[in-house]
Amino acid sequence: MSDEILFELKNVAKKFVKGTESIAVFDNLNMSIKKGDFLAIMGPSGSGKTTLLNLLGGVDKPTAGEINFDGKRVDTLSEGQLAAWRANNIGFIFQFYNLMPMLNANRNVELPLLLTRLGKQQRKKNVAAALELVNLSDRARHMPSEMSGGQQQRVAIARALVSDPKLLLCDEPTGDLDRETADEILGILQLLNSKFGKTIVMVTHDPQAAKYAKRTLHLDKGQFVEKDLAA
Amino acid sequence: MGSLLSQIWTVIVMNIRSLPKRLWMSLAAVFAVSVVVAVLLSFLAMANGFEQTLAGTGSEKIGIISRKGSRSELNSTVSRDNINILATAPGIARDADNNPVYSAELYVIVNGIKRTTQTEVNLPLRGISLGGFELRDTVEIVAGRQFEPGRNELIVGQGVLAEFDGFELGREVRFGKTTWKVVGVFSTGGSAFESELWADALTVQTQFQRGTTFQTMRVLLEEPGNIEGIKQLAEDDPRMNLDVETEAAYFAEQGSALRGIVVFGWGLSIVMALGALAGALNTMYTSVASRGTEIATLRAIGFSNMSAFFGTLAESIVLSIIGGIVGALVSYLFLDGVTASTLGASFSQVVFDFQMSPQLFKNGIILALIIGLVGGVFPAWRAARLPVTLAFKNSM
Ligand SMILES: Nc1ncnc2c1ncn2[C@@H]1O[C@H](COP(=O)(O)OP(=O)(O)OP(=O)(O)O)[C@@H](O)[C@H]1O
Ligand SMILES: [Mg+2]
Numbered sequence: 001m002s003d004e005i006l007f008e009l010k011n012v013a014k015k016f017v018k019g020t021e022s023i024a025v026f027d028n029l030n031m032s033i034k035k036g037d038f039l040a041i042m043g044p045s046g047s048g049k050t051t052l053l054n055l056l057g058g059v060d061k062p063t064a065g066e067i068n069f070d071g072k073r074v075d076t077l078s079e080g081q082l083a084a085w086r087a088n089n090i091g092f093i094f095q096f097y098n099l100m101p102m103l104n105a106n107r108n109v110e111l112p113l114l115l116t117r118l119g120k121q122q123r124k125k126n127v128a129a130a131l132e133l134v135n136l137s138d139r140a141r142h143m144p145s146e147m148s149g150g151q152q153q154r155v156a157i158a159r160a161l162v163s164d165p166k167l168l169l170c171d172e173p174t175g176d177l178d179r180e181t182a183d184e185i186l187g188i189l190q191l192l193n194s195k196f197g198k199t200i201v202m203v204t205h206d207p208q209a210a211k212y213a214k215r216t217l218h219l220d221k222g223q224f225v226e227k228d229l230a231a
Numbered sequence: 232m233g234s235l236l237s238q239i240w241t242v243i244v245m246n247i248r249s250l251p252k253r254l255w256m257s258l259a260a261v262f263a264v265s266v267v268v269a270v271l272l273s274f275l276a277m278a279n280g281f282e283q284t285l286a287g288t289g290s291e292k293i294g295i296i297s298r299k300g301s302r303s304e305l306n307s308t309v310s311r312d313n314i315n316i317l318a319t320a321p322g323i324a325r326d327a328d329n330n331p332v333y334s335a336e337l338y339v340i341v342n343g344i345k346r347t348t349q350t351e352v353n354l355p356l357r358g359i360s361l362g363g364f365e366l367r368d369t370v371e372i373v374a375g376r377q378f379e380p381g382r383n384e385l386i387v388g389q390g391v392l393a394e395f396d397g398f399e400l401g402r403e404v405r406f407g408k409t410t411w412k413v414v415g416v417f418s419t420g421g422s423a424f425e426s427e428l429w430a431d432a433l434t435v436q437t438q439f440q441r442g443t444t445f446q447t448m449r450v451l452l453e454e455p456g457n458i459e460g461i462k463q464l465a466e467d468d469p470r471m472n473l474d475v476e477t478e479a480a481y482f483a484e485q486g487s488a489l490r491g492i493v494v495f496g497w498g499l500s501i502v503m504a505l506g507a508l509a510g511a512l513n514t515m516y517t518s519v520a521s522r523g524t525e526i527a528t529l530r531a532i533g534f535s536n537m538s539a540f541f542g543t544l545a546e547s548i549v550l551s552i553i554g555g556i557v558g559a560l561v562s563y564l565f566l567d568g569v570t571a572s573t574l575g576a577s578f579s580q581v582v583f584d585f586q587m588s589p590q591l592f593k594n595g596i597i598l599a600l601i602i603g604l605v606g607g608v609f610p611a612w613r614a615a616r617l618p619v620t621l622a623f624k625n626s627m
Contacts, residue, residue, distance in 0.1 A: 050623050059531055059619035080535065087533025098528040098622060102248035114237045115533045159532075171623050 006166065006199050007033040007056060012065035014051055025051045026222045029065070035166070038193040038200045040210035043219035049203040050171055052219065056201060057090050057169045058082040070166075087115040091160030095172035097152040099144040105131065105155045106140045112163040130158035134188055150181035157188055161198065168192065170202040174209050186212040238534050242542025245525070246518070247549060253518055257550055260514040263507035264554025264602055265561065267500055268595040272562040272587065274496020275594060280586035282487070288422035289482030291455040293366055294323075296448040296465070299472045303485075304338040304447050305355075311335070311443045313471055317450075322460030324451040326365065332451035334363030337435045341406040341428065343395040354391065356406070356428045358435030358445075366451050367419065375400050375415035380431045383438065386415035388425035390582030393570055398428070409438045423482070426582040449478070504602055507554075511606025515547045519614045526614055527621035540615040547607025548600065555599025562595075563587045 012029040015022050025048040033039060041049050054060035055067060058074055059082075067075040074085060091112075092098075099108050109130050113123045131137050134154035144152050153173060160168055170189070174182035190212050192198045202213060210216045218225040250257050296317060297307035314335050323331040337358030342351050361380070364370055378384035387398045397404060404411050411430065419425050432445070450461065462475040519526070526539045567587040 054620050054623060057531065059622070083530065083533050083535055086531065092528075092531050092622070094528070094622060098524060100245055100525055100528075102245045111241070111529065111534075112532050114241055115234050117234075 002035045004035045005032050006035045006037070006070060007031075008066075008068040009055070010066040010068070012055065012062045012067065014048070014055065014060075015063045024222070026062075029222065029224075031217070031224060033199065033201065035199055036193070036197055038190070038212070038214040039202065040213035040216040041201065041203045041219055042205065042207070042210055042216055047219045048222055049219055053169050053171050053201065053203055056167075057092060058086050084115075087112060087163065089165050089167060091163070091165040091168045093153070093156055093160050093168060093170040093173045095175040097144070097149070097156040099152055099155055099159075101144050104141050104143050105136065105147070105158075108144070108155055109158045109162050111159060116163060126162055127158075130162040131155075133161070134158045148181075149177050150184060153177065153181075153185050154188065157185070157192075161192060161196075166199055168198050168200045170200065172203055172205065174204065174206060179208075182206070182209060235535060235537060238529075238538035239541045239545075242529065242534070242538045243545045246522070246542050246546040249522070250546070250550075253514070253521065256514050256517055260507075260510045260550050260606075261554040261557065263510040264551045264599050265558035267503045267507045267602070268555045268558030268599050269562040270503060271496055271500035271598055272559055272591055272595045273566050273585070274492055274499070275591045276562065276566055276585040276587050278490070278493045278496070279588060279591060280583045281492075283586055284421065284423050284583035285482045285485050286479075287420070288424060289477070289479035290367075291477050291479045292452055293478040294450045294452050294458045294461055294475060295478045295481050296450070296461070296473050296475050297446070299474050301474070304336075305340065307338075307446045308444050309335070309446065309448050309473065311445065313473065314445060314448050316468065316471075317448060317461060317464060317473075320450075320461040320464040322453050322457055324453045332362055332365050334360050334366050334449045335432060335445040336360075336363060336447050336449060337432055337439070337441060338446045339435065339439050343391070344397060346394060346396050349396075354395065354428060355426070356385075356430060356435065357424075358432035359429050360432045363432075363449065366449055367424070369420045369422070370424075371418050372415050373418045375413070378414055378429070378431055381434060382431070383409060383411045383434060384414045384430065385411045386417050386429050387413055388427050388429075388582075389416060389418045390425035390570070391428060392416055394426075394582050421584075423583070452477075500598065504598060507551075507602050508606050511547060511551060511602055512609060514550070515543060515607050515610035516613070518546060519543060519610045519617075522614075523617055523621050524624070526617050527619050527624075530617070530619040531622045536615040539617070540611045543611035543614040544604070544607040547610070548603040551599045551603030551606065552596065554602075555596045558599070559592050559595045563592075 009029055009031045012026055013024070014026045015024045041052065043049055051060070055062055062075055066073060069089065074082070077085060100111070106127055109127045110123055113126060118126065128137065131140055134157050136151060136154050136158065139147060139151060144155070147155070173189070174185050177185065186209055189200055189202065193200050204210055296309060297304065298309065301307035318331045318333055323333060326332050339356050340353045341356045343354035345352050372386065373389065375386070378386055385404065391398050398413055400413055400416060402413050404413065417429065452458065456477055458475050458477060465471050465473045465475055529538065530536065566585040569585045570582060
């Protein structure tokens, strides 16, 4: 892990207002994530893990405070600018894989590349490389419905990394998988972190999964309790 | 921004491929649009056919003289004296013996039984002199023979034969106290005259107690469209209270009688289109709802909200255009060329064919397109506004 800071949250607050009710998930959250980190975030249900991931991924905006990425403020970007920023910097991995059911593995993995200037041939090459990395080359033409949960999640990982983003954000990536398959997926994430230098933030309920990370943050009542698990 | 097109294209492809998942709902939307288009096109094809038939009936080469303001042949009277004077008018073509070519005609209403409904409706019986055949160069006896002057003999138009019972060749027909024999069948190449029965003018005059009056006079014009000489003569004589028109102008006026049907057809279709629109909206909102996670995931990946918008809109337009094409084809297959008859402007039956045309087809497709556009734009807007956080909703 380098000493360069990739992400920095300063005095971040997030409130959801629905009618007269308002839920304050974060009042004053501060954190920083270094380049090359593999961070697990744990915490009870409703503690704000997904909300935090949404803020980091630029799919939601804080009510107050600042979010800096690579030294630049991102919480003030417009929706369109955020979309472009996400396309360039973030790969998402979801609990239920969120593959497009009508597209085969190749086409699913290709999606982020449609936002780049790469030509068809180059896209094909990159897709093949990404599927190779998650060891799914033989399933390239299969539809999501023809694959197991673990295989679908590997396609999703290939999709998340095909455009070579700096950061992977994973919300319960193994929440829907059995132990063995989960270990396989976590192994891939660990490899992406150690060998390819991807910074990873992973939300999980599972302490076993958290062990694959370099460190774990415990979120409770909108605040962190840090425990360093890295050797 | 070249990538925006590939984004939109990807979303469109995904939406279209996922249609089978919403098969019944999508089919219902397609069906609704096709019914609307079929209804619209039947009305338009009907009016189109009617207009074509009447437009084809009138000739520029024929002048028609009727009582001033009579509007239809039925209400008109022209005396024999006037006919004799007008026959000398300049501008009337002459035959080989240098006699003016004209026909003094009678036009009376008799009853016929319509085959489809077995109801009694009005049929026109035209009394016509042999000059009347010289005038109408499209007339052809297609079965039997010409009637003989002075006898109670009829020839019947092909349209009458097709639509009415009891006018087959050789049959005897009773009108009031008189009995007539069908001796021939004639064609005029599809014009409204084919909806008529023809007989010798003087015989009709006697049998229907018309004295020495006729109802219209038709003349063959020396120069097509030029009725000035006859008009001048008619206007110069204060005792003559007559209108002179070309036959083309006369029938064009009558052909517009179904304009009302066109307006009614559009009105009905638009009301029905509102129903189809509700169906389209429902289908598309359902589609957006069922694709919510997909749309949000694409947005999280970095797809623009325009891709969600246009992808949804395209789905709606594709569905409604399919509906439009189906509706147009159905109305074409089942109605084009179908023969119908209706009350013409002179309260008698005009037999005509439904006539589809590329122009009508276009109208149907445009209506379908509008349903698809309006039915798609609001759901598409919703799709574009879906929160991206929805992508994580499952795991919340
Ligand atoms: N869009 C929203 N509108 C209103 N309240 C919300 C919204 N999203 C989240 N919340 C609330 O914010 C709080 C934190 O939700 P969040 O999804 O971040 O929890 P979580 O830690 O991911 O929980 P879980 O482990 O169950 O996934 C919860 O109380 C939730 O009800
Ligand atoms: Mg969550």
